[in-house]
Amino acid sequence: MQAALGRIADRIRAAAGGEGLRLRGGGTKDFYGGPLAGEVLDLREYAGVVTYEPTELVITARCGTPLAELEAVLAARQQMIPFEPPHFGAGATLGGCVAAGLAGPRRAANGLYYGSVRDYVLGCSLMDGRGEALRFGGQVMKNVAGYDVSRLAAGSMGTLGVILEVSLKVLPLPVARATLRFAMDEPGAIARLNEWGGRPMPISASAWQAGELAVRLEGAQAAVDACCAKLGGTRVDEGEAARYWQGLREQADPFFAAPGALWRVSVPPTSAPLALDGRQLIEWGGALRWWKTDAVAGDVRASAKAVGGHATLFRGGDRASGVFTPLDPVLARLHRNVKAVFDPAGVFNRGRLYPEW
Amino acid sequence: MGAEESILHHTESRVDPARQRAVAEALRAFMPAHAVLYREEETRPFECDGLSAYRQRPMVVALPETEEQVVRVLRTCHSMGVPVVPRGAGTGLSGGALPLAEGVLLGMAKFNRILSVDAHARTARVQPGVRNAAISEAAAAHKLYYAPDPSSQIACSIGGNIAENSGGLHCLKYGLTVHNVLRVRGYTVEGDAVEFGSEALDAPGYDLLALSIGSEGMLAVTVEATVKLVPRPEVARVIMASFAQVETAGNAVADMIAAGIIPAGLEMMDRPATRAVEEFVHAGYDLDAAAILLCESDGTPEEVEEEIGRMKAVLSRSGATQLRVSESEAQRLKFWAGRKAAFPAVGRISPDYYCMDGTIPKKRLGEMLGFIAEMEKKYGLRCPNVFHAGDGNLHPLILYDANDPGQLHRTEEFAAEVLEKCVEVGGTITGEHGVGIEKINQMCVQFGAKEIEVFLALKRAFDPGGLLNPGKNIPTLHRCAEYGRMHVRGGKLPFADLPRF
Numbered sequence: 001m002q003a004a005l006g007r008i009a010d011r012i013r014a015a016a017g018g019e020g021l022r023l024r025g026g027g028t029k030d031f032y033g034g035p036l037a038g039e040v041l042d043l044r045e046y047a048g049v050v051t052y053e054p055t056e057l058v059i060t061a062r063c064g065t066p067l068a069e070l071e072a073v074l075a076a077r078q079q080m081i082p083f084e085p086p087h088f089g090a091g092a093t094l095g096g097c098v099a100a101g102l103a104g105p106r107r108a109a110n111g112l113y114y115g116s117v118r119d120y121v122l123g124c125s126l127m128d129g130r131g132e133a134l135r136f137g138g139q140v141m142k143n144v145a146g147y148d149v150s151r152l153a154a155g156s157m158g159t160l161g162v163i164l165e166v167s168l169k170v171l172p173l174p175v176a177r178a179t180l181r182f183a184m185d186e187p188g189a190i191a192r193l194n195e196w197g198g199r200p201m202p203i204s205a206s207a208w209q210a211g212e213l214a215v216r217l218e219g220a221q222a223a224v225d226a227c228c229a230k231l232g233g234t235r236v237d238e239g240e241a242a243r244y245w246q247g248l249r250e251q252a253d254p255f256f257a258a259p260g261a262l263w264r265v266s267v268p269p270t271s272a273p274l275a276l277d278g279r280q281l282i283e284w285g286g287a288l289r290w291w292k293t294d295a296v297a298g299d300v301r302a303s304a305k306a307v308g309g310h311a312t313l314f315r316g317g318d319r320a321s322g323v324f325t326p327l328d329p330v331l332a333r334l335h336r337n338v339k340a341v342f343d344p345a346g347v348f349n350r351g352r353l354y355p356e357w
Numbered sequence: 358m359g360a361e362e363s364i365l366h367h368t369e370s371r372v373d374p375a376r377q378r379a380v381a382e383a384l385r386a387f388m389p390a391h392a393v394l395y396r397e398e399e400t401r402p403f404e405c406d407g408l409s410a411y412r413q414r415p416m417v418v419a420l421p422e423t424e425e426q427v428v429r430v431l432r433t434c435h436s437m438g439v440p441v442v443p444r445g446a447g448t449g450l451s452g453g454a455l456p457l458a459e460g461v462l463l464g465m466a467k468f469n470r471i472l473s474v475d476a477h478a479r480t481a482r483v484q485p486g487v488r489n490a491a492i493s494e495a496a497a498a499h500k501l502y503y504a505p506d507p508s509s510q511i512a513c514s515i516g517g518n519i520a521e522n523s524g525g526l527h528c529l530k531y532g533l534t535v536h537n538v539l540r541v542r543g544y545t546v547e548g549d550a551v552e553f554g555s556e557a558l559d560a561p562g563y564d565l566l567a568l569s570i571g572s573e574g575m576l577a578v579t580v581e582a583t584v585k586l587v588p589r590p591e592v593a594r595v596i597m598a599s600f601a602q603v604e605t606a607g608n609a610v611a612d613m614i615a616a617g618i619i620p621a622g623l624e625m626m627d628r629p630a631t632r633a634v635e636e637f638v639h640a641g642y643d644l645d646a647a648a649i650l651l652c653e654s655d656g657t658p659e660e661v662e663e664e665i666g667r668m669k670a671v672l673s674r675s676g677a678t679q680l681r682v683s684e685s686e687a688q689r690l691k692f693w694a695g696r697k698a699a700f701p702a703v704g705r706i707s708p709d710y711y712c713m714d715g716t717i718p719k720k721r722l723g724e725m726l727g728f729i730a731e732m733e734k735k736y737g738l739r740c741p742n743v744f745h746a747g748d749g750n751l752h753p754l755i756l757y758d759a760n761d762p763g764q765l766h767r768t769e770e771f772a773a774e775v776l777e778k779c780v781e782v783g784g785t786i787t788g789e790h791g792v793g794i795e796k797i798n799q800m801c802v803q804f805g806a807k808e809i810e811v812f813l814a815l816k817r818a819f820d821p822g823g824l825l826n827p828g829k830n831i832p833t834l835h836r837c838a839e840y841g842r843m844h845v846r847g848g849k850l851p852f853a854d855l856p857r858f
Binding site: 053054055056057058078079101107108110111112114115116118119128132134135136138139140141142143144145146147148149151152154155156160171172173175194195197198199200201202219220221222223225226227266267268269270284287288308309310312324325326327330331334335337338340341342353354 | 475476477478479480499500501521522524528529530531532533535536545549550551552555556557558559560561562563564565567568570571572586587588589590591611612614615617618619656657659660662663664716717718719720745748749750783784785786787788789790791792796800803804805807808811812814815816817818819830831
């Protein structure tokens with residue numbers, strides 16, 4: 001692995017002043033973010049679980065480790081990556097998962113399972129634009145020494161450096177689960193999800209589309225049973241439920257096959273229904289609204305902004321004007337400064353996060 | 358640190374009176390006289406935070422009441438080249454709010470309003486001076502609360518919690534400050550408005566929210582935050598388990614996690630700690646036990662019933678000699694009262710104490726305790742231990758008498774060795790109290806020169822002139838070279854190109 005590390009460093013040093021490098025794992029998220037630029041630096045050879053201590057609830061693995069392998073290692077000890085990262089293909093890697101910063105249906109769970117990628121990142125090592133390997137955070141849950149660079153790496157789209165190794169907090173698999181369905185209109189579903197979110201119910205995922213709300217419960221058997229009795233609705237067969245949530249996580253659900261660009265609209269969960277034309281799927285207790293729409297970018301962004309949220313052009317559409325919501329001038333300055341700390345020559349993933357750099 | 362302890366590090370640098378007058382006058386141009394303090398008797402109360410061993414009177418104290426005043430303090434100081442140290446409730450344990458002799462102390466205590474509680478969205482918008490516990494009190498009517506609960510929660514402010522990424526007794530299950538704050542609004546050192554995070558679950562661009570939480574007030578000044586509220590569990594019950602050996606108790610913690618149980622709280626105290634506490638609060642602790650574990654389950658009544666059963670089974674299998682389960686809320690609070698009073702209780706049995714805050718992988722607990730016992734002999738000082746056992750965060754308390762200068766010195770050496778041992782076993786020098794000024798030398802052991810250079814560059818990315826709380830959290834490389842105990846990776850000595858003194 002030391003040799004692989006050396007090769008990565010050599011590529012980075014050789015790239016300075018050139019077209020830059022495009023960091024790539026399995027390539028399953030090539031569609032996400034700005035246009036692809038630079039020579040591919042394939043990171044799959046830097047792979048493998050480094051340490052896994054089930055009783056510490058921490059796993060450390062190299063960036064090229066396939067997510068599927070990581071999940072299998074954890075499942076063998078009845079543990080899981082809590083935030084259900086989408087793979088979007090067979091070759092998804094840990095590095096890509098952290099760089100993209102995307103979480104799946106469990107993101108807005110009530111209680112123990114709450115959180116996104118950054119919430120479970122405990123430490124990482126990064127190779128910066130000078131080819132230096134740097135280590136931040138650690139393998140313990142409480143650690144406030146120095147600035148929290150490892151959480152900053154989550155969602156950085158590979159623009160800060162090569163995420164060489166990551167330590168993640170993991171959690172035990174829930175003892176019990178159940179999925180319930182309810183016929184409900186959009187305002188009703190938004191209201192109900194927020195109301196339930198304020199009660200000690202073991203809701204671990206939710207999805208509303210086309211007049212139907214699905215809710216997943218996960219936790220102690222007694223808690224799941226009691227909640228099923230309290231909420232009513234129609235209990236969904238476990239096999240079917242598992243396929244449904246997997247379909248949302250991997251965007252294999254028929255909703256995603258509908259025509260139009262796919263927008264990811266992130267809003268405060270209580271936001272009233274957005275007035276856009278197209279089809280909608282709501283997740284995360286109302287906080288994530290997927291839109292299949294041909295609306296112009298300005299309109300989608302304006303409706304997100306009006307309620308204090310932001311919109312990302314997730315798949316398809318006209319990507320010329322950038323896919324992520326533009327930053328205000330002060331934040332843009334801070335972003336450029338932070339980028340320059342790690343990658344002053346602009347070697348990594350140019351234009352993948354923001355067109356200017 | 359003990360309340361009555363005397364001063365370990367007291368610098369009384371001389372301030373240029375003309376400079377002091379000029380800064381005070383510039384601030385008084387837009388703030389009332391009572392909000393700009395500079396006379397010795399006025400600034401004395403601000404000379405330290407919760408780490409009273411370090412004291413320094415600030416040149417000027419500014420106590421703004423409006424956001425406009427905060428901006429103008431920042432702009433004025435920026436244009437005059439005066440460093441600014443933000444301060445919340447002043448309860449910090451690492452000297453993060455220690456003033457600078459040439460600086461303005463920016464006291465945010467007057468920003469103490471809860472601006473709104475949105476029960477439906479389960480959020481509260483608060484000003485930085487709001488006390489941690491006040492948020493939960495305001496949310497209680499909606500059966501909601503703010504989860505992070507540092508022991509100082511009745512006094513510490515949310516602004517300080519954000520600066521330090523504070524933890525608490527329940528963070529194994531409910532997370533730290535970084536997991537419970539959605540949005541921070543504030544100003545850069547230049548007085549430019551910034552907002553990190555949002556009231557949605559994420560924000561575009563880099564996660565500057567995560568970067569700013571725990572940054573010890575060095576990247577921006579917070580004027581408002583949106584925090585997440587969570588449903589108050591219907592029931593909570595705690596098991597008190599006794600163990601004949603500390604190591605057995607440590608193994609029980611691992612067994613609990615291996616069994617797939619994440620307790621709401623999982624705390625450990627050794628016998629010296631339980632003895633000190635029992636005399637003080639009469640919590641009913643088993644004083645014959647070498648260590649006790651407090652293990653809490655919370656949730657719906659059905660859930661708690663089920664989980665308590667599973668927890669008891671694990672603890673018995675792991676060798677607990679006695680198990681008691683709280684039968685009422687009053688009894689639960691009594692069991693916890695002892696743990697929460699551990700610091701003041703230790704303060705009663707010793708003139709002074711020094712609290713450490715390292716975190717280690719849980720599997721190294723036995724080794725760590727053995728090391729601490731050795732250090733007790735080596736330095737001739739006692740050291741009771743309380744731990745957030747579930748997450749490996751240790752609070753060994755070194756007992757000493759500050760009136761004996763030899764003991765002071767030995768205490769600092771003792772603490773440094775323990776923190777360095779934490780790094781050696783794969784842990785960290787600070788789990789939740791922050792680096793501040795107190796652990797700045799140990800940062801040289803925790804991190805290599807390249808990482809420290811990155812931290813310093815990140816600081817410059819937000820504060821090019823180094824005027825916002827300079828000198829805290831991140832040591833200079835020269836400081837590390839002088840400290841002499843350094844992070845050595847792969848046998849290579851860092852800072853090789855620096856001159857040695």
